Amino acid sequence: MTHRLTAPAPGWTATTDVVVVGSGVAGLTAALGVRQAGLRVTVVTKAMLDDGSTRWAQGGIAAALGEGDTPEQHLDDTLVAGAGVCDEAAVRALVTEGPDAVRRLIAKGAAFDTDPAGEILLTREGGHHRRRIVHAGGDATGAEISRALVAAVRSDPGLELVEHALVLDLLTDAEGHAAGLTLHVMGEGQRDGVGAIRAKAVVLATGGMGQVFEATTNPPVSTGDGVALALRAGAEAADLEFVQFHPTVLWLGPEAEGQQPLVSEAVRGEGAYLVDAAGTRFMVGQHELNELAPRDIVTKAITRQMQLQGTDHMYLDGRHFGAEMWAERFPTILASCLAHGIDPVTDLIPIAPAAHHASGGVRTDLHGRTSVPGLYACGEVACTGVHGANRLASNSLLEGLVFAERIAADLTERHQAGELPERSVDVAAARAARTVPLPAPEARAAVQHLMSRGAGVLRSAASMAQAAAGLAALERAAAEQSSEQKPADPRVETWEAANLLLVATALVAAAEQRAETRGCHWREDYPERDDAQWRRHLITTLDADGIRISKEH
Known part of the structure; x- marks a missing residue:
């Protein structure tokens, strides 16, 4: 189907x-x-x-x-x-x-x-x-x-x-x-x-x-x-x-949403340090490459440090680069920081992880x-x-x-x-295909809220169950609206909301199945990597009954 x-x-x-x-x-x-x-x-x-x-x-x-x-x-x-x-x-x-x-x-x-x-x-x-x-x-x-x-x-x-x-x-x-x-x-x-x-x-x-x-x-x-x-x-x-969360995204405050300014990994590649508010480097000793460890390791370290210190961001220290290097090597990042009132030549850059790459x-x-x-x-x-x-x-x-x-x-x-x-x-065949009920445009924000709370950097069975339940409720609401012949207007905003709802549902279904921590998939309730059971791909399909997840053998 x-x-x-x-x-x-x-x-x-x-x-x-x-x-x-x-x-x-x-x-x-x-x-x-x-x-x-x-x-x-x-x-x-x-x-x-x-x-x-x-x-x-x-x-x-x-x-x-x-x-x-x-x-x-x-x-x-x-x-x-x-x-x-x-x-x-x-x-x-x-x-x-x-x-x-x-x-x-x-x-x-x-x-x-x-x-x-x-x-x-x-x-x-x-x-x-x-x-x-x-x-x-x-x-x-x-x-x-x-x-x-x-x-x-x-x-x-x-x-x-x-x-x-x-x-x-x-x-x-x-x-x-x-x-x-x-x-x-x-x-x-x-x-x-x-x-x-x-x-x-x-x-x-x-x-x-x-x-x-x-x-x-x-x-x-x-x-x-x-x-x-x-x-x-x-x-x-x-x-x-x-889903990879980039470890160093410019932190614009606790209410910041949508596209956030990236602070490229190349800044750390040229020698910038990750530090807390006291200026202490916390990546040293956690990996042989320190700040240049793979992204999942750096993201987890930043998130752990934020939890330990009860804050919602850490810092990147590139003050030792000097004004000339910032202007010549990282002009885009420099301009972005300055536009938000931060001068990386003299200031620590506030950063936090954000969704980056699938x-x-x-x-x-x-x-x-x-x-x-x-x-x-x-x-x-x-x-x-x-x-x-x-x-x-x-x-x-x-x-x-x-x-x-x-x-x-x-x-x-x-x-x-x-x-x-x-x-x-x-x-x-086109006529026989099942028509997807379209959610209202405001479902986009609801999907984003559910996913950030339940299936972001930190995941657990409980958090993802809440996300899955919320997504299912959005789908039911769209179906009920459609059955009452009051469907959402078919336009870009509703089609985008439908796409986000589908991929979010599929993502959560796969994340719930993978009962381990591996790479950028971090399960608090399954903190260890399990090669015996999970060194394989999860395949997602959509049929008449909804999302199906199967383990590749």
């Missing part, structure tokens, strides 16, 4: 060969790669083309480009951070193909920071035993990558762009192969409202689901749309319980294929197996780059082999 948000009769229809949903490094790299095969490509993006999550990335992109560094060392660091549940074949593809993928990105126009001799400058971040983080503009790496890829896309007249469009549901043919999608376009004239794009294949690169929590580094558009669409279409998701997502193979034929996924929306239980710093941009290229190569090969025929939408 598949599910849908909307009626199967769109107001308008367009046709292309491949539709790519998303405008970050993964989506645009996939689109440009597919275009090289001569296929028509339509890029759909929820906001503006340059408004994806990629541009917010500060730290950089990891690759074994430095002297003495090797892909094998990068692999080892990634596997350690992933806490035993990485797919080693996926990690090996990432680290071996990564250096050349970065070079191809440079060839597309991305300008990374270099020394006076023209050599790429490399920094270090948590979990890395080598300096292997490529950066641009000091701490504006994502913005530079986005600029270069957007320019390349705009210069290709054969690549169509649909901006301000929220994807709704996958369309399939009679064989269950992806045949396009429905979407709601805002302010596009003739294409205003709900329409459809028919295609031979669909690539999801919609980014993460950070907005499922009250405080996150993700932009407002990160509402889990891709994972929700895939689940409704019958695709498998994996590892949804592993290590899980739509399950894919090494070619980016999902369990639904013709549906691909890459970037944060996907679970390639690279990140395991905890993403290694700066591996996300590289993952989007490498696996987007793999998807483009697979689609090119299928096209050349004649395996991408025109697809006819199975209207009967």
Whole structure:
């Protein structure tokens, strides 16, 4: 049984060969790669083309480009951070193909920071035993990558762009192969409202689901749309319980909600310390890398320290950098701090963990294929197996780059082999899909509150049971409203609320099942890692009875 948000009769229809949903490094790299095969490509993006999550990335992109560094060392660091549940074949593809993928990105126009001799400058971040983080503009790496890829896309007249469009549901043919999608376009004239794009294949690169929590580094558009669409279409998701909380997000007060300013891990990579209000370093002795331990370890240490001291934030001390280094190496972070009345040259920076990156997502193979034929996924929306239980710093941009290229190569090969025929939408199947009751727009805030209280950094059976009960009540309320023929208006706010409710329910269901602490999944009632029972993936599906969780064997 598949599910849908909307009626199967769109107001308008367009046709292309491949539709790519998303405008970050993964989506645009996939689109440009597919275009090289001569296929028509339509890029759909929820906001503006340059408004994806990629541009917010500060730290950089990891690759074994430095002297003495090797892909094998990068692999080892990634596997350690992933806490035993990485797919080693996926990690090996990432680290071996990564250096050349970065070079191809440079060839597309991305300008990374270099020394006076023209050599790429490399920094270090948590979990890395080598300096292997490529950066641009000091701490504006994502913005530079986005600029270069957007320019390349705009210069290709054969690549169509649909901006301000929220994807709704996958369309399939009679064989269950992806045949396009429905979407709601805002302010596009003739294409205003709900329409459809028919295609031979669909690539999801919609980014993460950070907005499922009250405080996150993700932009407002990160509402889990891709994972929700895939689940409704019958695709498998994996590892949804592993949500990474970035340890150092600028603390703006106890009532702060929505997107919060990130203080990049690269600041610690250059020598900043984590301290309490008295100036005492609390990471020393907790891990061999001190402040540069993997993110889950640092986040847990900060959270424990906050509990012990009865406070809601700790501090980052970079005062010893001096004004010149702050201005040249971290201009974006400096400006953000100053805008909030903090001068890191003279002040401690208040920080606290916030939701940052989803290590899980739509399950894919090494070619980016999902369990639904013709549906691909890459970037944060996907679970390639690279990140395991905890993403290694700066591996996300590289993952989007490498696996987007793999998807483009697979689609090119299928096209050349004649395996991408025109697809006819199975209207009967679309009509038979179960329509999802739409919650009211204010359900978004309710979901975020429940998730932050019950399934945030600290989790327990009791806290997650409360979250699950609250989410179920929201779902019942939406169903009752729909049965009374008083459904919420079908518009962006209600569709986003429906997506957040679905992914939150799936995340909590998986987190309740994993009765251990591993990586960024921290169970207070099961504080130890249990390899005998839990060194495996949890697979999430949606059927007629709701969310189903199964343990991979």
